[in-house]
Amino acid sequence: MAERSFKAEVEHLRKGAGTSFTGEGILAITKALLENGVGYVGGYQGAPISHLMDVLADAEDLLGELGVRYEANASEAAAAAMLAASVHYPIRGAVTFKGSVGVNVASDALANLASSGVTGGALVVVGEDYGEGSSIMQERSYAFAMKSQFWLLDPRPNLPSIVKSVGDGFGLSEASNTPVMLMVRIRSCHVTGTFECRENQRPDLTVRDALANPQRDFSRVVLPPMSYQHEHDKIDNRWPAAEKYILDNGLNERFGPKEGKVGLICLGGMYNSVIRALQRLGLADLSGNTDVPLYVMNVTYPLVQSDLLDFCEDKDAVLMIEEGQPEFIEQQLGAMLYKAGSSTKLEGKGTFPKAGEYTGQVMKDGIDDFLRTYAAHLLPGQVLAPNEPAPEIPDLSQTVPIRPPGFCTGCPERPIFASMKLVEQELGKHQISADIGCHLFAALPPFEIGGQTMGYGLGPASNAAFDGGGEKRAISILGDGGFWHNGLSSSIGNMVFNKSDSVAIIVDNYYSAATGGQDIPSSRAKNPSKATNNPITKALEGAGVKWIRQIDRTYDVTQMRATIREALTTDYDGPKVIVASSECMLNRQRREKPQRNAAIKDGTRVEVPRFGVDEDICTGDHACIRLSGCPSLSLKKLDDPLRDDPVAHIDQTCVGCGNCGEVADAAILCPSFYEARVVHNPTGFERWTAGLRNRMISWLQNRRAARRLTFSTDLSEGAA
């Protein structure tokens, strides 16, 4: 069950011609795939296209009606490999994954797909962006487009343009027998807007039909000498065909006056921020009518040389607006202009910072700078010489704390890392290798566990140099998502085969949790269209792991700690794998809360747990927080003049997971923690015994109160 359900929105995917669709970018892409007669879809979840996978999963019924095959692929490599169906068959296929990590994982399949070439349109939708919310921005998918020679679309970030680019992508792919990558930026995936619908199209040839008539063509196989021919085919036929298609169909766009001394060239995805900068410089209106000639590359690879040279002709200077580095496009454009003997000056990096995202301010400054140098006459007087100086804003950089993402309230991974921290306190620091997933948050305070992360499913593999063991054993972390993605072979298989004397901890939270709670083979839920409930331990046994410990309640910190300690100290010198399983709390709450509320309403007996801290017993040392970081475990300043430091406090968002109590017990921190369970709809007998107990307890309490001085408020609440 994914974090977000699109069941309601998916109904909009049935809309026909003459209606309009209002919603998010990812839904628009899905609708566009259906309107373009896609025959099969698949992919691997990851921000920002996780929701695209969720939409597809929720739309499975509709896909089935249209004869479209949907596959939740095991990895990006598996997704890219699925596009092989379009090599021999005229079937349109689309897969989606996160860029640039996705293209890295899928590179083998992508290279071979691009070499073989395609008959049916093959589209890879990659989610990629610089900046806030993008975790993998250290590389660009652009390099992959260049090296494997598949085409890259980067449409303007509004729904009609994104929808159009899906059709353009299939068309371009078929016209040039080349797979096409459609890049959508993180905010474009979630941008809202409206577009006019067309009817959904059944694929001309479904994958079922194709199976009945298998095709094969020796010349498409990537084996010498055919691969040499593919190489020529790319340059001699596919590339020119692509350029022609792009020109004929006007995939790239020009805005603003035809003539001008200067021009701007930007990627489609950056169009809106360029227009905003021009608006702020007084050079464009709200509808995007600009005074500066603008060339928008909705296709960023290949570059259409004739078109670009035409745009640059008679211009003194052009500014290439390309975020990220290296500046692939600027380099190509520079070579083009130079070889053509052009006198047009090319600006780009230098005017813009070489690294870092082009925020609104950077964009405005860069264009302003360029125009001041080459076309100052265009700029309004107010921009050239502003009347007022920029306002002075107080500096808060020393005051405002950073707030990186972390484990949710009640996260079952928290006690695992609390246990690891406790073991470290006993046995000293260990070499720890992390993986990709929510558990990577353990690298941040308060745990600060894990020194590197090499890739999805590669946690144990990245400790391979330490497999020989030593005075202390290396520890690696692997999530259940990473385990099924790549970890079973690359990490676990590697450990077994190399007789690794180290410890791997598999964090099993029943889902691919970090990407939004999608099901995976070991998920415990029943999934009508996928095979779940395949235990990780069985896979481990099958792979040859002998020392396996399954923990079914990670919140039991004492047991968790004992198991980790055992793995680190046992005489057994082969691979030691701990599978620490408890359900992702975010998903669990989403599932259980409505059920619980309904049960309470129905009069069923329900216990709702919550933890608390006795504030007069807490001394304000915050050791519990240093072993937790739980959002609901916070601080409270007491109104007590005798107290200097705030005390721990658990707010009403507590879900009663018990981590704080368990940690306080295991680490022998303090006796402040208690668990209070509210019993809804108790039985009559329960009420009766509770009444009896309460009377006895009250009698004792009154007895003691009578023998001492009692102050009207708790001392902790102060003599206030």
Add this chain to the structure above:
Amino acid sequence: MSIELPIASGGGATHLDGVIKVAILAVGGQGGGVLTNWIESLARAEGYSAQATSVAGVAQRTGATIYYIEMAPASVPTPVFSLAPAQGDIDVMIAAEMMEAGRAIMRGFVTPDRTTLIASTHRALAVSEKMVPGDGMADAAEVRAAAETAARQLVMADMEQAAVGVGSVISASLFGALAGSGALPFKRAAFEEAIRAGGKGVEASLRAFAAGYDLAQGGKEAPAAAASTPAEAAKPAGSAGKLRAYGALLDRINALPAAVQELALPGLRKVVDFQDIAYGAEYLDRLEGILGRDSADRGYVLSREAAKYIANAMAYDDVIRVADLKTRASRFDRIEDQVGSADKLMTLTDYLHPRAEEIAGLLPAGLGARIEASPVWMKRLDRLFNKGRRIRTDRFRGFALLYVMGGLRGWRRKSRRHALEQAHLDDWLNRAIGYLPSSYDMAVEVLRCRRLIKGYSDTHTRGLSKFDRVLDGARLVETRDDGPEWVARLREAALQDEKGEALDGALKTIRSFI
């Protein structure tokens, strides 16, 4: 913010002929997405074109995240909206938490020429603030001051309380505040319609909306929860004899200078509550002893600190105190109130983990000392007692166990732990007083070092060791003029991190110049 708001003309911060830019900075789980949807559908319903963007994912997982909405009137054909907020280009900034307001200001999203800043003043503490052993909470006053300079119009109130108080969530009260601020050119009814169109938890959301609206319109915040009543008003209850004896102690308090009384009264209450009236008399003996060597010229700073820290030292955290506090009726009431179990039943499990040290501490002073000195006996005790215990304090057996422990107060003065605490207390006081009369400030600073001793078991041991190291450091600088400042610096350093790395650094610095 006027009450009669010419809503149709907006708050003036917006450019009615152009795009209105609204950014929301929220912490995961605050409903920033819901608020964004409301604003977007409000704008669309009012005939505006609108576009919203967000970065999902981080939002769920407690990080700080930005939602962004742009809207333009229907008169603008096919507007080109930006997908991300830009510095100096925001009309309305909504910050769902105080430090997020600070972050918005820091990022340049709040500028005096145009921005209406709507911020909730409540705090959701960041991990870095919470994990400090001392007080690591960021200074909200600085953010408030910055907001007053940076914003064109400012709406600041506890929107969390406003929402939770009426059984809803902060997104609704912020939406109300947005309506109340007049920053958008839409009528109140249109905002409420957007909530109704959303269809989920409508009634509660509308209540929170109204609360936020009133706050933005200059309404009053709900009175602070803790209404402070003068200490004198809270008279204790008890037998006539006890009250008489306590009255005699109060007379002694009343004879103290006012500045000292302020802390001596809660101090007295704390020690009497911890032990008994005689113990309270001992407290006052100690305090008066110090007062005798203090002077009005220094504002009785020394005695004030003594009043505070002697009380804390005398009311140490032992098993008896914990058991006593856990079995009081007032505690049961407080928890029932917190979890809202008034008309239901409640179970209560206490997480306790006694060690051999706690048991030895309960024994008679001599015997306890001998056992503590014997590793064999300590091991034996550990085997018997060192175990995590979940005590069901709501059940009779669990309650009775703690009740009996709490009843050992009469025994306490004979215990090993008491002897240890007394000796430690005396050492510390003598050490501080030893600096008088020549170095008054050193004496004050040494008294204040008592703040370092807190926690139980390992934490307590670590606190003691930090205390010792700071006092050792104090010895190094005791003859210097800036000695007291160094002691204060050492103490602050000791409170910065768990292991005392900052303290080691500060000590190293001291050693470098002596």
